[in-house]
Amino acid sequence: MTRQSLGNRLYRGEVSVPIVQNARRWYLVSAILLAIAFGGLIGRGLQLGVEFSGGAELTAPVEQVADSTVGDVRGAVIATGIGEAADPRVTVVGDDSVRVQTGSLTPDETTAVRDAVAEAVDVAPEEITAQVIGPSWGDQITRQALLGLGMFLLAVVVFLSIAYEWKMAAAALVALFHDVVFTVGIYALVGFDVTPATVIGFLTILGYSLYDTVVIFDKVRENTKGITAQNQLTYAEAANLGVNQTLMRSINTSIIALLPIGSILFVGAGLLGAGTLKDLALALFIGVAVGTYSSVFIATPLLVDLKNREPTIAGLTRRVEARRASAKAPQGDATAEPAAVGGAPPRRPSPQRGSPVESGDRRQPQRQTRSQRRGNGGRPAR
Amino acid sequence: MASANAPRPWRPLGVLALLLVGLYGTIALLGDWTPRLGLDLRGGTSITLSAKTPDGGTPSDESMVQAVDIIRARVNGSGVAEAEITTQGSTNIVVQVPDVGEDELVQLVGQTAELRFRPVRAVIEGGAPAPAATEATTPTPGATSTPTPTATPAAAVSPSAAGRAVTEGLAAQTTPTPSPSASPSPAPTPVQPPASEGAPTPEEQAQLDAFDCANLQTGSLDDPDASLITCDEGGTSRFLLGPADVVGTDVNSASAGIPQGEVQWVVNLDFTDEGADKFLESTTNLAGQTFPLNAFAIVLDGRVVSFPTVDEPIPGGSARISGSFTQPEAQALATVLNYGALPLTFEPSDVSTVTPTLGASQLEAGLLAGVIGLGLVLLYSLIYYRGLGLVVFASLVVAGLLTYAAIVLLGEAIGFTLTIAGIAGIIVAIGITADSFVVFFERVRDEIREGRSVRMAVETGWKRARRTVLASDAVSLFAAFFLYVFSVANVRGFAFTLGLTTIVDLIVVFLFTKPMLSVLARSRFFGAGHAWSGLDPVRLGAPGRTGLGRRAGAPAAKEASP
Numbered sequence: 001m002t003r004q005s006l007g008n009r010l011y012r013g014e015v016s017v018p019i020v021q022n023a024r025r026w027y028l029v030s031a032i033l034l035a036i037a038f039g040g041l042i043g044r045g046l047q048l049g050v051e052f053s054g055g056a057e058l059t060a061p062v063e064q065v066a067d068s069t070v071g072d073v074r075g076a077v078i079a080t081g082i083g084e085a086a087d088p089r090v091t092v093v094g095d096d097s098v099r100v101q102t103g104s105l106t107p108d109e110t111t112a113v114r115d116a117v118a119e120a121v122d123v124a125p126e127e128i129t130a131q132v133i134g135p136s137w138g139d140q141i142t143r144q145a146l147l148g149l150g151m152f153l154l155a156v157v158v159f160l161s162i163a164y165e166w167k168m169a170a171a172a173l174v175a176l177f178h179d180v181v182f183t184v185g186i187y188a189l190v191g192f193d194v195t196p197a198t199v200i201g202f203l204t205i206l207g208y209s210l211y212d213t214v215v216i217f218d219k220v221r222e223n224t225k226g227i228t229a230q231n232q233l234t235y236a237e238a239a240n241l242g243v244n245q246t247l248m249r250s251i252n253t254s255i256i257a258l259l260p261i262g263s264i265l266f267v268g269a270g271l272l273g274a275g276t277l278k279d280l281a282l283a284l285f286i287g288v289a290v291g292t293y294s295s296v297f298i299a300t301p302l303l304v305d306l307k308n309r310e311p312t313i314a315g316l317t318r319r320v321e322a323r324r325a326s327a328k329a330p331q332g333d334a335t336a337e338p339a340a341v342g343g344a345p346p347r348r349p350s351p352q353r354g355s356p357v358e359s360g361d362r363r364q365p366q367r368q369t370r371s372q373r374r375g376n377g378g379r380p381a382r
Numbered sequence: 383m384a385s386a387n388a389p390r391p392w393r394p395l396g397v398l399a400l401l402l403v404g405l406y407g408t409i410a411l412l413g414d415w416t417p418r419l420g421l422d423l424r425g426g427t428s429i430t431l432s433a434k435t436p437d438g439g440t441p442s443d444e445s446m447v448q449a450v451d452i453i454r455a456r457v458n459g460s461g462v463a464e465a466e467i468t469t470q471g472s473t474n475i476v477v478q479v480p481d482v483g484e485d486e487l488v489q490l491v492g493q494t495a496e497l498r499f500r501p502v503r504a505v506i507e508g509g510a511p512a513p514a515a516t517e518a519t520t521p522t523p524g525a526t527s528t529p530t531p532t533a534t535p536a537a538a539v540s541p542s543a544a545g546r547a548v549t550e551g552l553a554a555q556t557t558p559t560p561s562p563s564a565s566p567s568p569a570p571t572p573v574q575p576p577a578s579e580g581a582p583t584p585e586e587q588a589q590l591d592a593f594d595c596a597n598l599q600t601g602s603l604d605d606p607d608a609s610l611i612t613c614d615e616g617g618t619s620r621f622l623l624g625p626a627d628v629v630g631t632d633v634n635s636a637s638a639g640i641p642q643g644e645v646q647w648v649v650n651l652d653f654t655d656e657g658a659d660k661f662l663e664s665t666t667n668l669a670g671q672t673f674p675l676n677a678f679a680i681v682l683d684g685r686v687v688s689f690p691t692v693d694e695p696i697p698g699g700s701a702r703i704s705g706s707f708t709q710p711e712a713q714a715l716a717t718v719l720n721y722g723a724l725p726l727t728f729e730p731s732d733v734s735t736v737t738p739t740l741g742a743s744q745l746e747a748g749l750l751a752g753v754i755g756l757g758l759v760l761l762y763s764l765i766y767y768r769g770l771g772l773v774v775f776a777s778l779v780v781a782g783l784l785t786y787a788a789i790v791l792l793g794e795a796i797g798f799t800l801t802i803a804g805i806a807g808i809i810v811a812i813g814i815t816a817d818s819f820v821v822f823f824e825r826v827r828d829e830i831r832e833g834r835s836v837r838m839a840v841e842t843g844w845k846r847a848r849r850t851v852l853a854s855d856a857v858s859l860f861a862a863f864f865l866y867v868f869s870v871a872n873v874r875g876f877a878f879t880l881g882l883t884t885i886v887d888l889i890v891v892f893l894f895t896k897p898m899l900s901v902l903a904r905s906r907f908f909g910a911g912h913a914w915s916g917l918d919p920v921r922l923g924a925p926g927r928t929g930l931g932r933r934a935g936a937p938a939a940k941e942a943s944p
Contacts, residue, residue, distance in 0.1 A: 051732070061739070107485040107492075110733070114485075130735045137731035140432060141873075144471060148868030155860050163853060200803055200876045204810060207861030207880070211814070211854045215821060218850045249824045255762060256820065257813030260755025264809055267751040276422070276802040277747060280876075284810060 017247065020240040023301030030178060030298055037185020044188045049195035050131065052138035056084075056105045058114060059129045060121045061097050069121065073098055076120035080112045105132055145199055149206070156210055164217055167306040172213040175291075175299035179209045183287045197276040201283025208257070208284075209291035212250065213299045219246045220300065228312045231319040236304045243300050254292035261285050391897035398780070398893035405787035417786070418793035420801030420875065423745045425738030426480040429488055431728040433473050440473060441726050448721040449728070450475055452495040452683045455615075459598055460490055466797070470874065474731070492730050495683035497630030497722020498606055499661070500623035501668060502677040502689050504582045509595035509617040531649075531690040531705025580675065582622050586611075590622045598685075614686040621686050623679050627664035630682075630722025632657025634699075638712035641702070647712035648704040651719060658699030666695040680718065687718050748805035755809050759816055767823060769908060770916035773898055774819050781815050781883070781890045788882055803876040811883030814858060818891045821854075822847040823916070826899070830922050836911055837903040844896050851891055858884040 019026070050057045062069060070090045077088040077100055084103030093099050100117055110132055118125040153173065160169035183205060187194055220242035227238055261284045268277030307313045409415060421428045433441045433449055441449070450467055453475055457465040466478045477491055582590065586609070595617035606626035613620055634652045641648060653661050668676050669692050679689040690703045703715065736744075756778065764771035785808060792798035826843035830836060862881030866874055902908040911918045 059740075107488040107730075107733075110488075111485040127737055127739070128735075129737050129740050130733070132730070132733040134432070134729050134731040136729070137430070137432070140473075140731065144868055145873065148864050148873075151868060152861055152864035155864060156857060159856065159860065163856075196873065197803065197806075200806075200873050203861070203865055203873065204876070204880070207858055208814075210857045210861075211817075214854045214857055215817075215850055218853055222846070245828070246824075249820055252766060252820045252824075253813070253817040256759050256816045257810070259758035259762060260752070260809045260812045263754035263758060264748075264751040264806060267747050267754065277744070277751065277806060280803065280806045288813075 016240065016244050018240065019243050019297060020236045020301050020304050023305065026297040026301060030182075030294070034178065034181055034185070036189070037182050040185045040189035041181075044191065046184070046188050046194045047191050048138070049193045049198075050101060051133050051196050052142070052194065054104045054133050054135035054138060056100075056102045056110060056113070056130065056132040058100045058117055058131075059093065059097050060100075060117050060123055061127055062092075062121050062123075063096075065092050065095055065098065069098055073100060073117055073120045076116040077102065077113055080109075080116050082109045082112060084109065085113055104135055141196060141199070145203065149203065152206065160214070164214075164221060168217045168221075168303055171299045171303040171306060172210055172217070174302055175213055175294040176206055176209045178294045178298055179205055179287055179290045182290050183283060186286055187283075192282060193279070195276075195279045197279035198283045201280045201287065204280075204284055205287030205291055208288055209294060212253070212291050212295040215249065215253075216243060216246050216295050216300060217303070219243075220303065228316050231316065231323050234317045234320045235307050235313045236317070239300055239304050239307075243296055247296065250292055250296055254288060257288050258285065261288060391900035394893040394897040395901075398889070401889070401893070402780075402783060402787070405784070405791065409787060409790050412791075412794055414794065415790065417789045418797070418799045419741075419745065420799040420804070421478050421480075421734075421741070422736050422802050423741045423748075423800065423805075424480070425736050425741040426478060427487070427733070427735045429477040429491060429730055430470070430732040431475045431477070431492060432731045433475060433726040433728055435724050435726060441724075443472070444717050445721050445724065445726055446472070446475070448717055449495070449726050453477060453491050453728075455683065455685065456491055457487070460487060462487060468797075471868075475728070488730050488733055492728045494725050494727045495721075496606070496725055497633070497683075497718065498626035498681045499628035499664065500610065500626050500679050500681055501664065502621060502674045502679050503580065503609070503624050504587065504590055504622040505674045505677075505689070506590060506620045507618070509613060509620065511592055511594065531688060531703045531707065532693060534693065534696065534702050534704065586622055590620055593620050595620060610681070610684070612681065612684055612686060619686070621679060621689070623681065623686075626681075627667075627678065628653075628657055628660045630719075630725055632660055633719050633723040635723060636716045636719035638707075638709070638716040646704060647707040647709050648702050649707070649712050649715045649719070651701040651703065653699040653701075655699065658697075661699070661701065662695060662697045665692045665701075668692040669694045680715070682718050682722060688715055744802055745805075748802060748809075752805070752809050752812075755812055759812055763816070763819075766916075768914045768916035769912065770819075770823055770899075773895060773902065774816060776898065777819060777890050777895045778812065778815065780894045781886050784886045784889060785811075785883055788886065789879075792882075798878065799875070800879075801875040803873070804879040807876040807879035808883055811880060811887070815883065815887040815890065818851045818855070818887055819895055821850050822891065822895065822899075825850075827917065827922050830911070830917060830919050833919075836909050836917050836919075837900075839917070840896075840899050840903045844899075851888075855884050855888055 060073075070092060074088055074090045077085050077090070082102075082105065084105055089101040091099050091101075098117075098121060100113070102113065105113060110130060114125050114128050114130060118128055153176075157166075157169045157173065160166075160172060180202060183202060186192075187198070192198070220239045223238040223242045223245075224235055227233065227235060261281050264277050264281035265285055268281055308317065431453070433446060435441050435445075446469060450469060454465075454467045457467065457477060457479070462479045462481065464480050466476075468476050468478075470476055477487070479487065590611055593611050593613075595613035598613050598617070606629060608625055610623045611620065612623065632654055634654045634657065636649060636651050638647060638649050640646065664678060668678060670676070673691060674689075676693075677689045677691045679686045681687065688703070690705070707715070759778070760771065760775050763774040767774065789798065789800055793800075822844065825847040826839045829839035829843045832839075834842065859881055862877045862884060865877035866881065899908075906912075908915045908917055911920075913921065
């Protein structure tokens with residue numbers, strides 16, 4: 001077959017990325033990454049935004065940022081004589097605004113600081129954006145977010161356990177945990193500000209990571225339906241086929257998801273300098289990329305590990321290996337019709353459907369799966 | 383099989399067309415074509431108040447409802463226009479006003495609302511001076527629109543509290559304080575110090591006559607030790623009230639009910655020990671006088687909620703307020719009294735001001751990001767899926783139309799406002815929506831690789847993809863639902879649009895993308911698997927197609943039908 005795209009060859013099993021077979025490699029990679037992430041979290045900690053730490057943040061537009069701007073504004077704020085504003089953090093944002101961060105202020109103090117900043121940069125006080133956060137607000141939104149998170153995870157575990165099986169739910173959750181720790185770790189290491197928008201981003205990663213895993217598990221389940229009734233294919237191989245068959249989807253979906261997020265990031269960071277859009281998009285961008293990786297490289301191998309502990313699956317693996325050991329001639333396997341699940345004969349011998357290249361024990365199980373499905377009467381295995 | 387199982391794609395497409403016509407017809411009828419924008423997009427001040435009980439506990443739902451009413455009255459009284467007051471979670475009240483620099487407003491809404499019992503000194507029906515006001519000076523007993531209930535000793539009198547000595551609280555009442563009465567009218571005039579009880583002095587009467595309930599401000603101006611000119615909740619009567627005899631924390635509890643053997647709803651009041659003494663003293667002073675001097679007003683946050691008359695001194699720490707209460711009225715009064723017993727404190731948790739300039743630039747940036755993101759998704763779809771990319775385009779347009787209509791209508795119906803986080807949710811949803819198409823198209827292409835005809839592949843591919851789409855969208859909906867229910871502030875706006883767009887995604891995939899593909903599969907371009915259709919069996923490597931004939935239909939269809 002000429003001019004075959006990668007997607008076609010992945011689907012047909014002609015090209016198979018040994019994802020499940022190399023599980024240990026991915027585990028190792030992820031373990032190292034997670035160790036770094038944990039190290040960053042513990043060593044550096046998260047740079048919490050004003051919404052979590054409590055305090056005031058005022059942003060004023062500036063016509064032309066001069067070298068003296070920061071000093072002028074800082075001096076003006078200190079001159080108010082307010083205790084909480086005695087050591088303000090003044091930074092230039094983008095090229096047309098200046099940001100002042102202080103401790104928590106009362107309404108009167110806010111007015112005073114606002115007026116001082118307005119005078120320093122020569123704009124009307126109404127032009128200044130301000131946010132004053134009480135000291136316990138961060139605790140409250142964190143608690144609420146964690147509560148929502150807990151309930152969501154519980155619901156997802158129940159849902160996946162009913163719709164699929166608990167082992168899939170467990171594997172999906174580990175992948176999810178992986179994504180969040182990794183993303184949060186990057187935040188700690190790079191020192192990005194964590195704002196409520198970032199938290200929204202983290203929460204969305206949870207949803208996306210699970211969503212992505214569900215799509216792959218759906219295919220794995222289809223491939224492994226009734227798998228113990230034959231002895232051509234181990235669970236690991238069928239699962240690996242599923243990942244490979246959905247690999248193009250995973251790539252396409254993550255690209256399609258990353259494109260709009262990337263455009264928010266670009267517009268948010270490039271045009272606005274900072275703010276909700278940028279914070280959110282940054283968390284999402286990292287999270288979606290990691291989420292796609294973990295669905296493919298962590299969730300599925302984990303699922304296989306869990307399934308291999310089942311006696312029936314372990315028995316299947318032994319049967320398949322025994323059969324392969326006895327059948328020394330590889331082409332015997334390629335030409336013989338595999339046993340069909342459900343007893344129905346395969347509908348169509350099709351030499352065109354390619355003779356998979358058999359090399360060692362990396363089987364190309366695609367034909368078997370198709371045959372199983374056809375054995376079910378050509379209907380989707382529902 | 384192909385003919386027997388023939389899909390009827392026009393039916394779902396018709397349903398979708400009806401849905402769109404219905405949505406946009408409704409919008410046209412309502413006449414407002416723009417979504418309601420959040421403060422971060424149009425500028426304004428947002429004050430999030432966290433409510434706490436005096437001991438730092440979580441307030442009850444009833445108290446929160448009461449607190450929202452109180453804050454609404456305060457904000458409206460302050461003259462700020464277009465304020466929106468909502469609750470978030472179980473303890474937060476969010477006040478949003480379109481103006482910036484409202485530091486005074488923060489102070490005003492952040493105060494604790496107090497409940498006080500004040501003796502009534504004069505009542506005038508009507509919320510404002512009559513145009514030719516000479517008659518209005520005469521108090522009109524009993525004719526007010528507010529029911530005038532009576533407070534009587536409760537059936538269960540607790541004897542232990544009876545006959546106690548005069549407490550300090552009453553000393554304040556019997557010894558008039560020299561502080562002038564703080565009148566909440568725009569131009570407050572001091573009331574003569576000694577006359578804080580009994581019939582009004584001429585000056586006080588003049589002030590009361592001139593008072594307009596429209597100018598009533600509540601909150602800070604309610605000094606318990608001074609006389610007060612105020613109005614009832616509806617602004618239909620004006621009152622001159624004496625200094626507070628009993629305060630909210632003197633109330634132990636209150637409940638509404640129908641006493642045994644009676645038919646009318648009453649409110650039962652139970653005082654603390656100290657409150658019982660104060661209340662006995664107060665009722666002793668009131669009993670025997672003529673209306674309105676025999677009435678006391680129950681004042682919450684500076685507004686008269688009820689003013690029962692007293693016929694006899696009420697000892698024992700329990701009282702019953704009876705009158706022609708309906709059940710809701712009695713329950714509302716009991717709620718007010720209970721609220722007063724445990725007044726909530728409000729801590730300003732998040733005070734944000736966004737200037738309209740910044741809001742507009744955020745909106746602009748959000749829209750720009752959306753357009754760029756959409757464009758990139760389209761470009762990628764066209765490159766990868768060729769002809770099918772156009773289906774992606776059309777589907778996203780339909781999804782956009784549905785989402786926009788939903789946001790506009792939800793703004794009208796439930797006051798949904800679009801925030802930056804919400805816009806981000808929508809942009810993220812472009813990816814999730816497009817993924818449904820990706821899953822579907824990949825399945826269809828898998829089926830073509832299997833050797834099925836394009837028409838068959840669309841149907842069987844759909845059956846497989848449908849399940850995946852439903853399962854994965856269910857996870858998205860779970861996420862949106864739990865985030866919405868349990869989170870506060872910005873997260874909610876995001877969760878809402880995420881949930882909304884997930885539902886829109888389902889509608890679009892089921893009612894548009896799938897039927898559209900079924901229709902297109904009948905066309906020559908897609909059905910025969912043109913090289914640019916994205917469904918070309920040759921490019922997809924279907925069996926038996928080694929680059930020559932592209933007559934996809936016949937053999938594949940034959941072998942696929944059992």
